Structures are given as C-alpha cells and as structure tokens.
Amino acid sequence: MRKFLAMAATLAAVMFTTTACLVNENDVVQQNWRLISIIDGDATTGIYGIFDDGSTVCIENNEEFIIPSEYFHKGEARAMINYEVSTVKQPGYDHTVKVKALECIRTLDIYNGLEEDVVADYIEGIRIHEATFARNYITLNLHYRSSANDDRIKAHDFILVYNPTQQGPHQDAYQRDGFLYLELYHDTNNDVEQYDNLVKRCYLFDANLLGIDMLSCRGIKIIYKSLVDGNSKVVTLTEFK
Secondary structure, X not given: OEEOOOOOXXXXXXXXXXXXXXXXXXXXXXXXXXXXEEEEOOOXXXXXXXXXXXXXXXXXXXXXXXXXXHHEEOOEEEEEEEEEEEOOOOOOOOEEEEEEEEEEEEEEEOEEOOOHHHHHHOOOOEEEEEEEEEOOEEEEEEEEEEOOOOOOOOOOEEEEXXXXXXXXXXXXXXXXXXXXXXXXXXXXOOOOOOEEEEEEEEEEOOHHHXXXXXHHOOOEEEEEEEOOOOOEEEEEOEEOO
16 A cells, blocks of 8 residues: 555545654644645655645655555546645755645546447536646536435546537537537436535546647636536636646
C-alpha cells in the first residue's frame, strides 16, 4: 500500500492527531483546503504533491498516511487536503505543508465515443456544483440522490464522454461556438434516489488520446441531464489561472 492516507471518516476525509516530523508550534501558520495531486515518486523524491497551479509541495508528515492503490491513476492520486503551511521551507519545493485532513478523489479516463449501453443505463439526473480544469484534470463537484446519506451509500457511476458525432440524448445542446463539448452520464446501479449527496470526481483529459486539437478550441463545456427537470444543461469549465 502506498503511504499517505490514514483512517476514513465522513466523505472519505481523514484526521490525525500525531505527526512524523515535529515542528515548533510557532513555525506553522495559515490553514487551507486545496486540490492537490499526490505523486508516487521514486526512491529519490519519495511522495510529494503538486497544486493545480503547478507549484510543488513537500508534505512533511507523509509517513502518517496510506492512500489505497485504487486512487492512483497513472502515478498520481487526486485529493482535497486541509493543511498548514510551515515557515520552515524544504529546499527544492515551492511549499512545505503538514496535512491535517484529506479526502481522496477517484480519477477516471474519458470515454472516446458514445456507446449504446451508456445511453441505455446512464440515464439519471445530476447537478454540477463546480467544474474546473487544471493540469489536464477535469474536477467536478457533483450533487446526486441515493438511498443513504452517509458512508453506506451504494456506489454510483459517473462517466465523462467525448462524443465526436454529437448524436444522442444531448444532441440539441451542442452549439457552434468554438468550445469542445463533453457529456456527463450518471448510473445509479439500481439504487433508490432518496437522499441528497455530494461527490467529487476527476477525469484525466488526454487530447491526443481523444484525437482532439485543443489549439482550435476556446475551452471546454460539459453537457449533463438536470437533476431538477431532466433537461440537458451545459456548464463551462473554469480554467485555473
């Protein structure tokens, strides 16, 4: 198991009360929540982080945690971290932090082409609260309904599709506006939609793998079925500046 994630808590976040590296209390300032990629480095670098602005992060207490292998995707694990910035900066990094809490985010690839089974099975509504694009990661904060509102939630599937033909359930939502359109689909896996829930998902965007020339695109938009009225809705990704 890769080191970095401790005990699970609500929303998969984790808290800890001890640290591996003791630092003077006066040397720790500024507590934050922020998106990060945890890099599974080599024997020289070890585990470190990269914020979405591209800055590198030394995680002083990385020995306190284990990240389950299923959260690593092509050598990186996406997460939201609550951290404190240390004034004792480690050389070779832009930031030195102690993580106080962590929520792992599952990362998936983007489907290339709309398959018939997606149209048939992924039919439930959803709401996108936030959508960002940075370091080739599309990160979505999603609102959906399930049979429970705690860690007993049955697994739902959320897939992102590049549909080059633009045919299908959302074909009327496409516009000739210079944006690249992706389609988000939700499958409840026969779960009962009763309670409101939030979940974060990341999708690794590989333009070459999808056969897309991003130089000709103004940006990225996502089409999805509304949780409220069942109609197609469109959200524009906020790109990290």
